[in-house]
Amino acid sequence: MSAIPERRRRRMMTAVALGVIALLALPAGLVVSAATLLNSTDGRNVTADSTIKIPSTPVALLAGVDSRDDIAMIAVFALSPSGRGGTIVSVPVGSNARIGRTGTIHRIAETYRESGFDAFVIDVEGLLNVSFAASLKVNVNELTAMLEPVGDRTVVVDSDVYDTGIDGSVRQIAIAGEQVMTPELMATALLASQRGVPESQRLARMKSLWTAIAGTSLTSPATSVPTTDVDDTSTSSTVVPIEVSGFFSALRDGPIQLWQFAATPVPAGERNPMKLDLYDLDRAEVVMVMASVAPSSVSVSSTNVSFMVDSPFADASIIKKAVERLILLKVNVLVIRQTGQPAGANTELLYRDVEVRDAVENYDLYFGPVVLRQPKERVEGIDVRLVLGEDFRTYLNTPAGQATPTTTTSSTIPD
Structure with missing residues (x-):
């Protein structure tokens, strides 16, 4: 068999595997992240007037920029009530800043270019209806440094990865298939974006990379995703990290779950006259996930x-x-x-x-x-x-x- 047909076969098998995994794992992100979030039978979590306290579940925003200084990656870190472990939520950068079928068409990533990072953070808070305790913008070198403690990880990539540089040149970052990636290569792949290629073609890769970073095996059944439990922490005084790097370290101290929002392309037409690479999020999914993994941060x-x-x-x-x-x-x-x-x-x-x-x-x-x-x-x-x-x-x-x-x-x- 020649190299080209073999590569095609490998890509097809990888895509099929990723599709099956997504079907199995998607519901688990919510179901186990919400399990035992509150424990109304635990007297330590109930005040004298029978009021159950919602545990602290702070969130932080990590945004990555590519070589052209465009937002190429958005991740939300939600800590569990114990302050150890939690959930990584991957958000499409082309999300319509106004959830739903009405409102001005506006890619969330464009806010950064037009109005700066602070305005971008406010826009993401509005998109997800949460308040961030910390936020950070990173380039590939800074993201590599953050990922260094993770070490090398096995990642399944659904297609070849390319990036368009500031001079317009295109370089290949990784090939499709299962491979071991260094922190630097994972950071580069997370922030790689090829001009003219829709973000929908990057979403499976982003999910695979974050899954590997979270330490969750892609071959594990959905039921093996760890559960957030507050039974032994309802009296703890969890210190909220003041920096995003602290959030990431706290996540790695416990089990990490992953959720990636579904994104529906907005076709060219009345709602998208400029033919932007724009995506509607499912508002019910956004509310469902954020209210389950970060209830104390919901606005x-x-x-x-x-x-x-x-x-x-x-x-x-x-x-x-x-x-x-x-x-x-x-x-x-x-x-x-x-x-x-x-x-x-x-x-x-x-x-x-x-x-x-x-x-x-x-x-x-x-x-x-x-x-x-x-x-x-x-x-x-x-x-x-x-x-x-x-x-x-x-x-x-x-x-x-x-x-x-x-x-x-x-x-x-x-x-």
Whole structure:
């Protein structure tokens, strides 16, 4: 067999393997990151007035620039409540700065070139609806230094990697397939971008590189991804790092999970008249992930009621359906956790007080049958806990549950 057909075969097998891995691993990023985030049965995490405290889950922003000083990589580091380990969230640099189907078309990376790094940080905070405790811009040399403690890693790359230099020249960084990469090569591959090639062709590579850096084997089943646990840390006074390098060191002190946001290309047309390499993020996915891995860093964006979602289901698509409905209702979704408990028969809305009950009493129109009750314990900053039950999963399979919901319901707490 000649070299060219063999390389094609190797690329195809690598692409197939990466696709299967993505299908297996994607839901696990949310399910285990949210597991045991709060432990309401642990008296150490409950105040005298039965208020459950949301543990500290700070986030930091790392942005990398290529040889042309364009933003080529965006990663969010979210620490676990223990301050050891956490989640790396990979964000496409071509994300539309206004999530959803409305708003001005604007690539998040362009904010840096047009308005500087500080404005870029604010834009990413708005995109993800979080507040960063630290932020940093790095070039390839600075990223290499950050990755030095990681050492050499085995990486599966789905296609050859090229970079366009400031003079317009194109150089090859790496070839497709499984290979051992040094910290310098990983940093170079993370920040490599070839002019004229859409970012969608880089996303699988970015996920593979961050997976390798996180120390997660690409051949491991999704269920092997480590779980964040706060059972032994609810009384700890975790010191939040003041620099992004400190966040990365803290991540490496414990198990690291990875999530990469899905990105839908915006076709040329009315929404994209300039034919930009632009991508819509799924707002429900963004809310779902950030409220699960970094609840204490999520921003309250309105005066409407604030929600926590408890799901017994190890299926992120069910949680996402609930989040889609909450977004439609324009509430604040601040905390999401996968409880690890068997699903109850009923979906429950646990409301803080009578005023909140009035705001959510018609939610059966969006979630199917719900039971409203006022619990003894409260969660700090949360007005309502939505506890998903088997009847919600059943409801999703009915014509009403599969129809696109609409709303005229107000979720504002009455004065």
